[in-house]
Amino acid sequence: MSHQHNPLKKAFRSLRGAFFIVAVFSLFINIAMLTVPLYMLQIYDRVLASMSTDTLIMLSILAVGLLVLNTLVDIARSRVLVRVGAVLDEKLSSPLFRAALNKPGSAAGQPLRDLATLRSFLSGSGMLALMDAPWTPLYLVIIFLFSPLLGTVALVGALIILGLAILGEVAARGPMQTAASDSRKANECVDVMARNAEAVTAMGMVGALEQRWLDNHESGLAFQASASDRVAAINAVAKTVRLLLQIAILGFGAWLALQQIITPGVMIAASIIMGRALAPVQAAIGGWKQVIDARAAHARLKETLADTGGDLPATKLPPPEGRLLADDVTLRLPGQAEPVLKRVSFELHPGEAMGLIGPSGAGKTTLARLLIGFWPATTGSIRLDGVEISGWPKADLGPHLGYMPQDVELLEGTVSENIARFDTQDDARIVEAAEIAGARETILHLPSGFDTVIGAGGHVLSGGQRQRIALARAVYRLPRLIVLDEPNANLDSDGEVALVKCLDRLREHASTVIIITHKPALLSRVDKMLVLRDGTRALFGARDEVMASLAGRSAPCAPSYFTRSREPSLAMSTVGGHATG
Numbered sequence: 412m413s414h415q416h417n418p419l420k421k422a423f424r425s426l427r428g429a430f431f432i433v434a435v436f437s438l439f440i441n442i443a444m445l446t447v448p449l450y451m452l453q454i455y456d457r458v459l460a461s462m463s464t465d466t467l468i469m470l471s472i473l474a475v476g477l478l479v480l481n482t483l484v485d486i487a488r489s490r491v492l493v494r495v496g497a498v499l500d501e502k503l504s505s506p507l508f509r510a511a512l513n514k515p516g517s518a519a520g521q522p523l524r525d526l527a528t529l530r531s532f533l534s535g536s537g538m539l540a541l542m543d544a545p546w547t548p549l550y551l552v553i554i555f556l557f558s559p560l561l562g563t564v565a566l567v568g569a570l571i572i573l574g575l576a577i578l579g580e581v582a583a584r585g586p587m588q589t590a591a592s593d594s595r596k597a598n599e600c601v602d603v604m605a606r607n608a609e610a611v612t613a614m615g616m617v618g619a620l621e622q623r624w625l626d627n628h629e630s631g632l633a634f635q636a637s638a639s640d641r642v643a644a645i646n647a648v649a650k651t652v653r654l655l656l657q658i659a660i661l662g663f664g665a666w667l668a669l670q671q672i673i674t675p676g677v678m679i680a681a682s683i684i685m686g687r688a689l690a691p692v693q694a695a696i697g698g699w700k701q702v703i704d705a706r707a708a709h710a711r712l713k714e715t716l717a718d719t720g721g722d723l724p725a726t727k728l729p730p731p732e733g734r735l736l737a738d739d740v741t742l743r744l745p746g747q748a749e750p751v752l753k754r755v756s757f758e759l760h761p762g763e764a765m766g767l768i769g770p771s772g773a774g775k776t777t778l779a780r781l782l783i784g785f786w787p788a789t790t791g792s793i794r795l796d797g798v799e800i801s802g803w804p805k806a807d808l809g810p811h812l813g814y815m816p817q818d819v820e821l822l823e824g825t826v827s828e829n830i831a832r833f834d835t836q837d838d839a840r841i842v843e844a845a846e847i848a849g850a851r852e853t854i855l856h857l858p859s860g861f862d863t864v865i866g867a868g869g870h871v872l873s874g875g876q877r878q879r880i881a882l883a884r885a886v887y888r889l890p891r892l893i894v895l896d897e898p899n900a901n902l903d904s905d906g907e908v909a910l911v912k913c914l915d916r917l918r919e920h921a922s923t924v925i926i927i928t929h930k931p932a933l934l935s936r937v938d939k940m941l942v943l944r945d946g947t948r949a950l951f952g953a954r955d956e957v958m959a960s961l962a963g964r965s966a967p968c969a970p971s972y973f974t975r976s977r978e979p980s981l982a983m984s985t986v987g988g989h990a991t992g
């Protein structure tokens with residue numbers, strides 16, 4: 412349905428033509444750069460020797476013409492590079508915006524910041540220096556042609572400067588990476604503090620957090636300073652080496668001129684060409700930070716985009732009926748030795764509702780994330796109407812899927828926009844969803860009803876109000892598969908009654924529903940139950956059978972098991988490992 416490919420590589424591949432044009436322009440510019448030294452050479456050795464005004468005029472016209480042309484090509488080269496940056500942005504910003512979904516907290520904006528770094532590098536002086544650097548050997552060859560001795564001096568000098576450039580990069584890379592990671596940690600600290608402002612302030616945690624932030628902030632600055640110091644020292648040495656080299660070229664040139672091996676014109680021309688040859692290398696040392704930043708940004712982008720897959724034109728599938736099959740599902744999260752889910756299997760027919768229960772940390776929310784295709788299973792599969800759900804293009808599947816996460820966050824916008832998932836608004840469907848979710852009255856009591864703006868800077872909703880609106884969003888257009896993760900967490904008794912009615916409506920409509928809850932009233936509305944324990948299927952089957960099995964095995968604790976979702980571990984420890992049903 413969709414093929415794995417890296418959009419970064421694809422974007423660079425599509426820009427190969429532009430880079431070729433830039434390379435050709437660079438060749439012309441670097442050849443045109445020889446205009447001044449060669450003009451000088453001709454003046455010294457030809458015009459002054461022959462005293463010919465005509466030659467002077469001809470040479471001057473030629474030189475001015477070449478320089479004007481050079482300016483035009485230079486402008487064109489910069490324009491092409493600016494457009495390269497724009498094309499890169501156009502091709503990558505959308506996949507990177509989506510990739511941000513998989514990044515935790517404050518790291519979410521990193522991919523788009525990396526793209527901006529790469530784009531400004533490509534369009535800036537750093538890239539121009541990189542394009543000019545490959546032509547350094549051309550200048551060295553010309554100096555060799557003037558005189559092998561001068562050529563050797565120039566070559567040795569160029570190698571020393573190149574060595575210094577590499578040394579600068581190596582010396583700065585380590586401290587720069589540490590500085591970047593420290594400053595990221597410091598930013599995360601501020602982020603976490605702002606998000607937990609109430610707890611942090613009330614429990615007097617500000618001082619300790621400030622210390623933690625300060626440690627990272629100061630360490631970041633120290634590493635940055637160390638990198639800058641190293642590069643500044645190397646830069647100063649490189650500058651001196653460059654000046655020494657000019658002296659060496661002029662000195663050796665003068666000596667060769669005294670021996671009448673070369674003319675004074677060649678001496679001056681060689682000195683100017685040498686300066687030109689080393690300019691890009693010197694610029695690269697000066698712009699070391701940009702180069703390191705751009706390279707790091709490129710590496711991160713490559714990694715971020717490695718498995719995004721991209722939405723190649725895929726065959727559009729018919730709307731699902733709601734047959735859900737979890738087949739031997741195992742999930743291993745990166746950096747964790749134990750799988751979070753181990754060989755979980757179950758099947759639901761269209762229109763069936765399943766209660767998902769288990770102690771805290773059993774893997775219920777994780778399974779819910781797999782059921783909606785947010786994470787793919789490590790092994791095994793989850794299929795909706797026979798199609799692997801994580802591979803189903805999200806834009807196609809989205810309208811057929813309803814999900815209500817445990818921690819409900821609504822987005823900035825109106826209540827209507829949130830319910831309609833920010834898609835084109837269908838007022839009748841929005842009101843219908845609010846009614847099914849039992850949220851209509853709650854919404855009409857808000858200052859502007861369905862048009863109340865919520866989110867940052869908007870109306871502040873209570874936990875229960877948020878939950879009701881999120882339920883309306885989940886049932887908008889009555890999707891075929893609905894996953895509700897503790898939808899009753901913040902609801903009062905009215906809210907719970909509304910939720911029970913909502914489940915009845917969804918059953919009438921034959922939506923397949925998975926509900927994570929321990930409330931008996933809600934569980935009384937499901938057909939099947941799955942009990943998870945330590946990521947494995949402890950029990951699965953018809954509700955009454957599973958209930959009977961639970962009650963039988965944990966008779967003394969059974970009632971408390973269904974009333975408090977957060978403390979079921981005692982009861983669960985008595986549940987056998989064999990599945991029923």
Ligand SMILES: Nc1ncnc2c1ncn2[C@@H]1O[C@H](COP(=O)(O)OP(=O)(O)OP(=O)(O)O)[C@@H](O)[C@H]1O
Binds near residue numbers: 774777778817
């Ligand atoms: N994004 C994640 N990264 C790493 N580990 C995770 C992640 N999400 C969940 N886990 C781990 O997976 C296990 C199961 O967590 P999960 O949230 O699915 O449990 P749960 O049954 O929903 O618990 P609760 O009833 O408390 O919500 C836990 O040990 C948790 O630490």
